[in-house]
Amino acid sequence: MICQECNQRPATLHFTNYSNGEKSELHLCEQCAQEKGELFMMNNGPAFSINSLLAGLLNMEPAFEQKKETFKMDQVSQCPQCSMTFPQFVKIGRFGCATCYDAFREQLTPIVRRLQSGNETHNGKIPKRIGGDLHLRKTLDHLKQILKHQISEEEFEQAAGTRDQIRELERKLSASQEGGE
């Protein structure tokens, strides 16, 4: 089929429009479709948003396809707090509450990795009050890495200092855990 617009290139995109029960068809090549693009995007009401993009991306999630088949059998994929189901999340691209992250943790991890270019673990700010001893644990992990590096570089004097810092932190951590119990 030849593009209806330029009558030269082969038509690769086919649009069908129903309005008032009447059907109209349009066959375009990619180039002409792009030129007409504004028409198609803008007339379709709700703008092309990040959420619809995201919903598209989630729909391609293979893990979800499998879930869909077994969905009627077990209702596992429902958030206990807000009752949102995983298919609902996929449709609107947004969660209902904080607990959803826990309820869908397994399905979510590969999606987050894809959205955040391979990252899956938060590495930034931690809320001071509710973060609890997470601050200490993150610092501890960081210091242990430094220690490893210093030992491999044979910087033993600095390594001794780092080791003392680690011991100090570990003492604080166990104290705070005992206090919390």
Place this chain on the structure above:
Amino acid sequence: MSLEKFINQAVSSWMSDDGPDSDIILSSRIRFARNLDEFNFPTLFTNGEAEAVIGTIMERASQTSAAGFGQLELIKMAEIPPLKKRVLVEKHLISPNLAENSVHGAVLLSGNEKISIMINEEDHIRIQCLFPGFQLTEALKAANEIDDWLEGYVNYAFDEKFGYLTSCPTNAGTGLRASVMMHLPGLVLTQQMNRIVPAINQLGLVVRGIYGEGSEALGNIFQISNQITLGKSEVDIVDDLQSVVRQIIFQERSAREALAQTSNIQLEDRVFRSYGTLAYSRVIETKEAARCLSDLRLGIDMGYIKNISKSILNELMILTQPGFLQSYAGGPLKPNERDIRRAALIRERLKMETKDELGG
């Protein structure tokens, strides 16, 4: 009301104040997305929960004032006319989404409008700090202070692995969106933007027009922001954006130099034609106004035009938007009436500049 008085009331400090590299960077913005642990996200929450979210934040705001930012004023979306909402959107103080869709939306604004805290948009809380010029680090510092001040009282939804939990997982982790608004006429005129935009995208950054997602690059103004919010620290995200922005600034300056050397008279001609259009036209559309204002600002930056203040682009780009024109006119205007008003407002504003010159 006189135009001078209207402008004084309408202009926020990010539009009129000078900042570092303000010949290219109009403004720097930091946004944090946060949610309260105890309520459902705005996706699903009940009316009662929505009110409780506003109540919780207001309680915090009434107890203490945010360190160094003065009293914050609460504006509820349900209580202001559509025109006023539109003006807040045009000033970048609230999102179009909050203005149009959020029944229970509200915003807390600081006096100088550098700080705005949107309530019940896509997330319960969106902290925004908007600074003039290239000041991402300063804006991040301010946003962190506001964040700590709120966190001292409310419980945020936070997960060890996913970080700050947001209703859309594209914001989870830091909840941070850092962006700069850049005026890039040199790169557009030398037709380099088509090459630069894909390169920027490859670095995990997003390029948009002046009013965000899906908007056009009116007046050669581009918004550049980070895409990834999880896995990197806030400082790293801002540093990465800054280093790319520095390179774009360098490229824009070289493009301007090249233009001055190779087509000086053509450029000067273009600048003065646009100046003429702005100074004398009787009917002008948003697009043409934006293009001419961009030329005029380029002319000021490159020294062709000496007696006009730099802030004219920032100011008039905002003041000639439909919402502002109508609020200056005191009521709704049809599109053709707006174009007449717009032309009149620009002429009058330019007269203020030259009058100052003659008087001084």
